[in-house]
Amino acid sequence: MEELVARHNPWWSGEQDIALARWGSWRVKWIPGWLEDLGLTPFSLNFVVGPRQVGKTTGIKLLIKRLLERCDPEGIFYFNCDFLPDLSSLRKVLDKYLDIKKVEGIENAYIFLDEITSVREWWRIIKGYIDLGVFEEDVITITGSSSLRLRGEAELFPGRRGMGRDITVYPLSFREFLRVNGLEVEARGDPEEDMGRLYKREYEVRGLFEIYLETGGFPLSINREPTADEQFIAALESETLKAGHSVQLTKEIIASIMRKAPSPISFSTIGREIGVSYKTVQQYCEALKNLFVLETALYRGDGIEWRKERKFFFLDNFAAKALSLWSGEKPLEGAVYEWMVQSHLQRRFGSVYYFRDRYEIDSIAGDLKVEVKIGKPHRRYPRDVLILDEENIHLFLSVI
Incomplete structure (x- = not known):
C-alpha cells in the first residue's frame, strides 16, 4: 500500500x-x-x-x-x-x-x-x-x-x-471547442443576431465544425488518440458491470435507439424489439443517463407529458460515433445533427422537449424552438421556430 x-x-x-x-x-x-x-x-x-x-x-x-x-x-x-x-x-x-x-x-x-x-x-x-x-x-x-x-x-x-x-464536467461544447482552437465567439443571448454577426468568420467556423463532427468534445478524441473510442467503450462497459447490468443488453438498447432515431419512441417499443420488459429498458436508459451518455426529450404541448413517446439523444457526437461502431448500427445523418443541437440546449437550459402535431419541433428549450431540417423535407413553420440546416447549424452551435 x-x-x-x-x-x-x-x-x-x-x-x-x-x-x-x-x-x-x-x-x-x-x-x-x-x-x-x-x-x-x-x-x-x-x-x-x-x-x-x-x-x-x-x-x-x-x-x-x-x-x-x-x-x-x-x-x-x-x-x-x-x-x-x-x-x-x-x-x-x-x-x-x-x-x-x-x-x-x-x-x-x-x-x-x-x-x-x-x-x-x-x-x-x-x-x-x-x-x-x-x-x-x-x-x-x-x-x-x-x-x-x-x-x-x-x-x-x-x-x-x-x-x-x-x-x-461535460465534453467541450462547440463554442468551447472553438475557443481552445483559438477562435473566440461572442454570444449576447439572441442566437439569430449572434449568428448574423458570425458570417464574416463563417468559413473558419465551418472548417472547425467539420473537425468537431468527428472529435466531439473529449480530450483524447480532440487530440486524435488512436484508441480514444476503445477507451471510451471500455470505460462504459466497466461502469455498466459495476451497476450490475448486462453489457450485451446495453448494446442492444443503444442499437435500437440508433435504428429508430430521430423518431420519438417508448421504452415499450424498445423492449418489444429486443425481448425484455419496458421496465428493464427504463432502468438501463436511466443508468446511461447517470453515466452522461444518453438523455431524453419529453413531449411538451400544453404541458409536459411523461407517458408519451420520447426522443433519445446522445450527449456528445464522438460518444455517439463510438457507440454506433460498438452497437453495429449507423444512425441517420439528420439524427446526428439533431442530437448535437439537443445536447447543447440540454447543457444550457437543463432540459429539452419536443412537439409534434401538424408540424414537428425537434427541440424546445427555454424560449427557443428549434427544428433541424437536415435530411428532412422542408415545410412551413411558425415564425418563432428557428430552422437549422447545413448552411447555419454550425453557426447556431457556436453561439448557444
Missing part, C-alpha cells in the same frame, strides 16, 4: 506526473474552466462528476501543479480509487496519508480522491472522519463518473460541505 500511495504522488519525490506529461504532448490543450469554481478554502468538500475520459483527472493534476507553486509537496495527496477493492482499503490509504501529514507537520492539506464511486459505501469513511474533525483544516475534492451515485451520496453530507462546491 505504501508504494502504491507513493506512485500516486510523484511530486513527493520531485518526479513528473505522467498525466501532466501526456497533457503537455497534446496538440490541443487547455486548462479547464471548472477548476476556478472549486472551493479551495479550508474546510471544503467538493464533488466533481462527469463521464469517464472527459478530463476530470487531468484537470485535477493541473490544479495540483498550480498548488505546488505555493504548497509543500506532502501537503497535496491524490489517489485513484479504482485501485481500491473495498472500504477497508480506502480507510488504510487515508490513514497512511494522515500519518505522513502528521510527520511532515502539514497543517492544511489538499486531498483528491478520484473515481471514488468505485468503492461501495465510500461515504461512511469520509463522513465519519469529517465528524471526528480529522479534515477540519483541509480541502477534499472527490470525483466520480456516475451522477446518480455521487450526487445521491453527496446528499449524505448535510452541513459537512464547508466552502465546497458541486461541479459537473
Whole structure:
C-alpha cells in the first residue's frame, strides 16, 4: 500500500506526473474552466462528476501543479480509487496519508480522491472522519463518473460541505471547442443576431465544425488518440458491470435507439424489439443517463407529458460515433445533427422537449424552438421556430 500511495504522488519525490506529461504532448490543450469554481478554502468538500475520459483527472493534476507553486509537496495527496477493492482499503490509504501529514507537520492539506464511486459505501469513511474533525483544516475534492451515485451520496453530507462546491464536467461544447482552437465567439443571448454577426468568420467556423463532427468534445478524441473510442467503450462497459447490468443488453438498447432515431419512441417499443420488459429498458436508459451518455426529450404541448413517446439523444457526437461502431448500427445523418443541437440546449437550459402535431419541433428549450431540417423535407413553420440546416447549424452551435 505504501508504494502504491507513493506512485500516486510523484511530486513527493520531485518526479513528473505522467498525466501532466501526456497533457503537455497534446496538440490541443487547455486548462479547464471548472477548476476556478472549486472551493479551495479550508474546510471544503467538493464533488466533481462527469463521464469517464472527459478530463476530470487531468484537470485535477493541473490544479495540483498550480498548488505546488505555493504548497509543500506532502501537503497535496491524490489517489485513484479504482485501485481500491473495498472500504477497508480506502480507510488504510487515508490513514497512511494522515500519518505522513502528521510527520511532515502539514497543517492544511489538499486531498483528491478520484473515481471514488468505485468503492461501495465510500461515504461512511469520509463522513465519519469529517465528524471526528480529522479534515477540519483541509480541502477534499472527490470525483466520480456516475451522477446518480455521487450526487445521491453527496446528499449524505448535510452541513459537512464547508466552502465546497458541486461541479459537473461535460465534453467541450462547440463554442468551447472553438475557443481552445483559438477562435473566440461572442454570444449576447439572441442566437439569430449572434449568428448574423458570425458570417464574416463563417468559413473558419465551418472548417472547425467539420473537425468537431468527428472529435466531439473529449480530450483524447480532440487530440486524435488512436484508441480514444476503445477507451471510451471500455470505460462504459466497466461502469455498466459495476451497476450490475448486462453489457450485451446495453448494446442492444443503444442499437435500437440508433435504428429508430430521430423518431420519438417508448421504452415499450424498445423492449418489444429486443425481448425484455419496458421496465428493464427504463432502468438501463436511466443508468446511461447517470453515466452522461444518453438523455431524453419529453413531449411538451400544453404541458409536459411523461407517458408519451420520447426522443433519445446522445450527449456528445464522438460518444455517439463510438457507440454506433460498438452497437453495429449507423444512425441517420439528420439524427446526428439533431442530437448535437439537443445536447447543447440540454447543457444550457437543463432540459429539452419536443412537439409534434401538424408540424414537428425537434427541440424546445427555454424560449427557443428549434427544428433541424437536415435530411428532412422542408415545410412551413411558425415564425418563432428557428430552422437549422447545413448552411447555419454550425453557426447556431457556436453561439448557444
